[in-house]
Amino acid sequence: MTAAEDLVDALQEAWTGRRRSAFREVCAVDVHWEDPFLTEPLYGPEALGDHAATLWEAFPDAHVEAAGERLGDGRFVAAPVRIVGTHLGELPGLPATGRRVTVHAVLYCELDPPRERLWRVRAFFDAYDAGIQVGVLPRHGSLGERALMMVRGFGLRRGGAEGQAGPPAPRG
Secondary structure, eight states: OOHHHHHHHHHHHHHHHTOTHHHHHHEEEEEEEEOTTOSSOEESHHHHHHHHHHHHHHSTTOEEEEOSOOEEOSSEEEEEEEEEEEOOSOBTTBOOOOOEEEEEEEEEEEEOTTSSSEEEEEEEEOHHHHHHHHTSSOOTTSHHHHHHHHHTTOOOOTTSSTTOOOSOOOOO
8 A cells, every 4th residue: 555545544534533623634635635526625634634623524424435446656546435414403504404414525635745645635525416415406308407507697508398399490
């Protein structure tokens, strides 16, 4: 196992073990963290610990587990993970739904120059699917999803139900 993989294991344990101080042990003092739930990146293990604490309150039984082979070169590592938990606590603007959520994610990590701590971490996952699972977004293919897409400016797709709107036909 490489140092990068050991650090990813420790990061997964920090999330699952709910120890804010564990982020200081595994992350550089200027760690840069991004995930789909954030509007801006986080900087530093304390900010990451605050973010984790919010999610731990909302998903008290959540855990992070490996979900496949990792790819890396010693400085960078891509780690597929599965995050499982039940939404039992409030998130900003979202009351608890009591629903179980399973999210597959990839953590793309870069180690600091001495290769001793995680320096940059990006978590990639389908936030829309997580929203469906907690019951705040419409299921794929539903009328609600089509309406949401229209409101967002995407229009309706051709080839669906009879009479379904779509972009105008080309003039010719």
